[in-house]
Amino acid sequence: MFPGEQKGLKMVQFYYYCHSHIPCARQLPMKLFSTSLVLLFLFVVVTLLPLAIADLDADKQALLDFAAAVPHRRKLNWNSATPVCTSWVGINCTGDGSRVRSLRLPGIGLTGSIPATTLGKLDALKILSLRSNLLNGKLPSDIPSLPSLQYLFLQHNNFSGDIPASFSPQLTVLDLSFNSFTGNIPLTIWNLTQLTGLNLQNNSLSGAIPDVNPSKLKHLNLSYNNLNGSIPSSLQRFPNSSFVGNSLLCGPPLNNCSLIPLSPSPAPSFPSSPIAPEKQGSKKKLSMGIIIAIAVGGAVVLFLVVLMIFLCCLRKKDSEGSGVAKGKASGGGRSEKPKEEFGSGVQEPDKNKLVFFEGCSYNFDLEDLLRASAEVLGKGSYGTAYKAVLEESTTVVVKRLKEVVVGKRDFEQQMDIVGRVGQHPNVVPLRAYYYSKDEKLLVYDYVSGGSLSAMLHGMHFLLPFTF
Structure with missing residues (x-):
């Protein structure tokens, strides 16, 4: 609280005290108390209102810097001349309209990397959703560490590099799935006491999972990464689908970890005998026979594969010839263009869009x-x-x-x-x-x-x- 606010608050408290005690009320004229209240009100309006407007202007400038630095296929109606809270796409503000509370821009064709000190300046932001875009590069560390951030949705992009190690203590849901993040899972993620949902599937994360117990975590998905080691006992309560796709990960609910076999002791040496050369010769003959059998079998398999391919090509050629003949007979010499099947082949930019x-x-x-x-x-x-x-x-x-x-x-x-x-x-x-x-x-x-x-x-x- 500013010194001026403290002084004004004391004057108001003194004012109400004097109204409840007659001897005190006689000491100071009523006019002075009324003047003090008016001055306090003017102080609050003159001091705090410009600060709220300045904060909203700072949020507005940070959003404009982001839109200017990150190309986007879908047009945004972000204009410096229009109000942020009521007319900007994807923006929601606090109840008093003083700060930007949420930013949702899913699937609008954002491309490139996010510069630092753009969205990282929205320190009142609680919800950020940039999922299903084409963003790449490293994720700026000032975004997940926003002090008020609770929900962060960045799935289905192409972010790379390490996951930042600094997170908001208020973070509740973190979804970084279907990206290209590498390195270890930061230990700071497991220390988030408010975290209820963590989704890191389909990345290239490596290393072991730390043995921690996030008490409020209800949804976990670490599947299809390069994690190794055993699954900590504190996370074994999650289903098998939370860990599949990590070939070097073991332990419940996956397969049990196998013990490392001991190195075999060296065989004792015996004096040479006249039988030893015969055994060595038989081993050589046996290994040579196996090699010949493998070679013959491989040649037979290769011949069968080539024969099958040749027969398939002949059958396809015959069917195409009969199809062309039928098309000419029914279409009077005109070839019809085959109809395009929904969802087949390469998707066009505007196909399958609302x-x-x-x-x-x-x-x-x-x-x-x-x-x-x-x-x-x-x-x-x-x-x-x-x-x-x-x-x-x-x-x-x-x-x-x-x-x-x-x-x-x-x-x-x-x-x-x-x-x-x-x-x-x-x-x-x-x-x-x-x-x-x-x-x-x-x-x-x-x-x-x-x-x-x-x-x-x-x-x-x-x-x-x-x-």
Whole structure:
């Protein structure tokens, strides 16, 4: 507390004391107390309000520096002339609007490395999600060590190098899976007393797992790394899937660790006998026979493999020739281009992506929908509606269309019409859609008031007809 604040607080306490004690109240005029209260209020407004504005301006500048240094395929509407807390994509602020509380930019095509002293300046940040991007290089140590950070989601990128050893003591969930981190797992991770979820799978981490007991840890995944040694007893309560893919790791819940065999003692030497040369000769003959058998067997196997490949090529050639003949007979000399199968081959940049309507503030992709927990809300003649709960409690309704055969252009035109109808205040707006040959999804806002059917049936005694 500043000296001026202490002085003002003492004056206020003295003011209330004098009002409860008449002799004291006579010592100082009432006008002086009123003036002191006004001065204290002005001091707080003049001193603390600029500090809050300065902190928000510092957060704003740090975000602008990050956006300028890290290329991104999806356009961000981060503009220095607009308010950060209400109009910037992926940004949420504290209740009083004085600091940036969370930053969520999943799957927007961020590329390159994150410079230090950009996001590391957001010292009031609690949630950071940059998952499913193309970020690479080393992870700056000032990001996981943010003092207020509780949730850090950086999975499905290409970060490399060692994992930083400094972490926020408030960290609750840490997900660095599907990257290229190397080195040992920092011991400081296991000392985080608030940690409930740790996911480091599909990296290149090595070394032994330290024998510690994180009391609040409920979810652990260290699979598919290069870890070695035995699994500590404090972590054996986790399932087998938490440790698979580490060939040098052993102990429950994996296979038991085998004892190291003792080196065999040297065989005693005996004086040479006339039988020894005959034994050596038989060993040489036996080893030579084994070599000849192996060579013959390998040649036979190789011949069979070549023969099978040759027969497969002949059969493929015959089938292609018959297919071409059929195509010419049925198509009148025109060859039809084969239809592209969904999800086959190399994925195009805009393929298998959700299409969001203008004004939508959601920041998730198709992968998030597929991994979300779903609950059936109802079934209709055109499909089934699901309630999907995504990461950090974002809830939407997903309408899965069935037996709808329509081309992509016609489908997009229909979605534009439905999107314009959704602008009516009495209609739930369509936020996004997904199109492929085998799957068509519609994404709406979730309304917790219940369905129209429930409302109608709940009030059927007021209606002249039963619906």
